Amino acid sequence: MSGRTPAGGPGARRDLALLPKAHLHLHFTGSMRHRTLVELAYRAGVRLPPSLRSDEPPQLTDVESRGWFRFQRLYDTARSVLHTEDDVRRLLREAAEDEAAEGSGWLEMQVDPSGYGARFDGLTSFLELFLDAAADAGERAGIGVGVIVAANRTRHPLDARTLARLATRYVGQGVVGFGLSNDERRGRTEDFGPAFAIAARAGLPGVPHGGELLGPESVRACVSALGARRLGHGVRAAEDPALLEELAAAGVACEVCPSSNVSLGVFDRAEQVPLPAMLAAGVPVALGADDPLLFGSRLTAQYGLVRDVHGLDDAALAGLARSSITASFAPQDVKERLLKGVDDWLATPAGDAVDPASASSAP
Structure with missing residues (x-):
């Protein structure tokens, strides 16, 4: 006997790569394929650390502030391999291809133009390049990209205000939100x-990072001072049940990135990521991969991880996708x-193929 569960039989599980979903927490440089990093570094003469x-x-996860500073140095090194317009277009094209292969029909890519403007003729020129490349990448891959x-x-x-003013110029042209990233401490x-x-005055919703390296007080500040519509991470809100209820009542979604949380030492094990508590409180949750280049796994793997460690069934996983x-x-x-497409995925017997193309393709 092969030991495999027959299609549709007891214990069969649906293919998570076929589950239509949106990816809301992915950083530009961190989305890079490893082989692309190596190729671009060789061409640019950048010496990569082992x-x-x-x-x-x-x-x-080491004594170095629980891994954050080492993460930031590695991220900055990876960013340093990007030198040309073709590099930017390649990264976005490959990211869109990877998302399409994982069932993502919509991707929101996060980027800080101030980290790239010096090499690309300024903030405005870089953002215009980025928006054009993102639109082209989405069209080629058949997904939507914001x-x-x-x-x-x-x-x-004051630099943040400059970026906010820049972002407002491109409302309706690909920019869909305004964020705040890096070390929340x-x-x-x-x-x-x-x-x-x-x-906000220009209609751009706020999506700051918070509640990852700091606790509930950081989440409250993001909501009260920044008007957050979504939170990057937000997992530390689970330390305050009343705060979870507030997030649920306000409909503030949390972009939970389990592999990232463990890699950075926020939690020692994936089982400790408080996803069940957040779901039980009614907090909207969107799983994210954060920086696959450094954390080692993309979006579908996050769904597989919470399926395995938290015992979520296919109905619960479909709920996360929704x-x-x-x-x-x-x-x-x-x-x-x-x-x-999510409804169709859940209605199809486990083990049967589902073609998500009609659900995940961009308009």
């Missing part, structure tokens, strides 16, 4: 409120098509 030359994800312009917590809040969240107000779609900033027709 942890980036290997196709195994680097070990980040762009989150993100400010950097480690830079001055740096700077005061409240100081970035004016930048988020600029974005939450990712409804919490996205995709056009309504794209949301409706993807949601129908």
